[in-house]
Amino acid sequence: MTDERLRKRAHGVDATLRVGKGGIESVVEELDSQLDDRELVKVKFLRAARGAGTTDELATDLAERADAEVVETRGNTATYH
Template sequence: MSETPRRQRIHELDTTLRVGKSGIESVVDELDSQLSDREFVKVKFLRAARGGTTSEDLADDLADEVGADVVRVRGHTAVFER
């Protein structure tokens, strides 16, 4: 897939998961399930989830949990693919 249509598809994605005060552990199974059905999944890290860490660190940890790759982190939102 060429880079431009791929970027456009990623940009147009809706956020389907939100990580809150329960942390990434509460969304691992759901992210795994969504990645089985879709090419990309967009996740938003709410302020309560970030605490003293960055969205990039949380995205990396979540990707490790589900065996996915972080495509992009922008602000407090990350896009994953498998």
């Protein structure tokens, strides 16, 4: 599926994971598990997590650790495929 189609589909997806003060390490396995069950997963980076970097930096780091692809980031939310 093209990136444009994935971004359009991501619009209707609700965030199912939240990254807080525990950091991204605490959600890597859960993101991987959710991606096994569905094509797109949205992750919201709460204020406590953003102290460690920008949303884009955190989203990229999480994608690398979970072997996922960042479809897009908007505000404090990232969508993965």
